[in-house]
Amino acid sequence: EARLPPGYTIRPLQASDYHRGVLQTLAVLTTVGDISESDFIKRFQYWQDRNDTYYNVVIVNDKDRVVAIGSVVIERKLIHHCASAGHIEDIAVASxxxxxxxxxxxxxxxxxxxxxxxxxxxxxxxxDKNVPFYEKCGYTHSGNEMVLKF
Ligand code: ACO
Structure with missing residues (x-):
């Protein structure tokens, strides 16, 4: 298993990461919007209250800045005898x-x-651009994404 480069640490997201550049890091992925600290804390608290379902992980550099973030959401199903499936979402590494x-x-x-x-x-x-990255992570292509946007 590959180790992180020296100076970097990986840990669960913290409420104080608002002040460590977490939103700036997420902005490499998509529009983040003008999220106030209280908006952030509210959403963070929602995740904390469901901490067997939402797992948000960050990588912090030697200057204590959040340089990467990602999440896995655990979905509880009925099929396969009440199985669970993980959904990886919102992966971003600062440019x-x-x-x-x-x-x-x-x-x-x-x-x-x-x-x-x-x-x-x-x-x-x-x-399509990120397919080679996920293949390096051991994932394989399966099906198509469908979307209906509001
Ligand atoms: N094309 C080909 N290979 C790639 C690519 C790419 N676009 N990106 C990474 N790789 C390869 C690397 O070369 C490396 O290969 P190696 O082990 O042979 O050297 C391997 O994948 C691992 O690369 P990392 O260094 O771990 O990749 P990085 O830290 O740069 O993170 C990421 C990749 C997350 C895609 C980053 O570039 C990023 O944040 N991009 C912008 C936001 C984004 O697209 N996020 C993912 C959206 S999908 C989702 O959220 C579910």
């Missing part, structure tokens, strides 16, 4: 920190969480 295997480490960690909590599979949606 200046890409190519250092932080993304790989993050996906390995989120995948291990899903396995540890008993999920029988982990799935995610990504663009």
């Amino acid at each position: 200046s920190e890409q190519g250092k295997k932080l993304g790989l480490h993050l996906i390995n960690t989120l995948t291990a969480i899903a396995e540890q909590v008993g999920a029988y599979k982990v799935i995610l949606d990504c663009s």
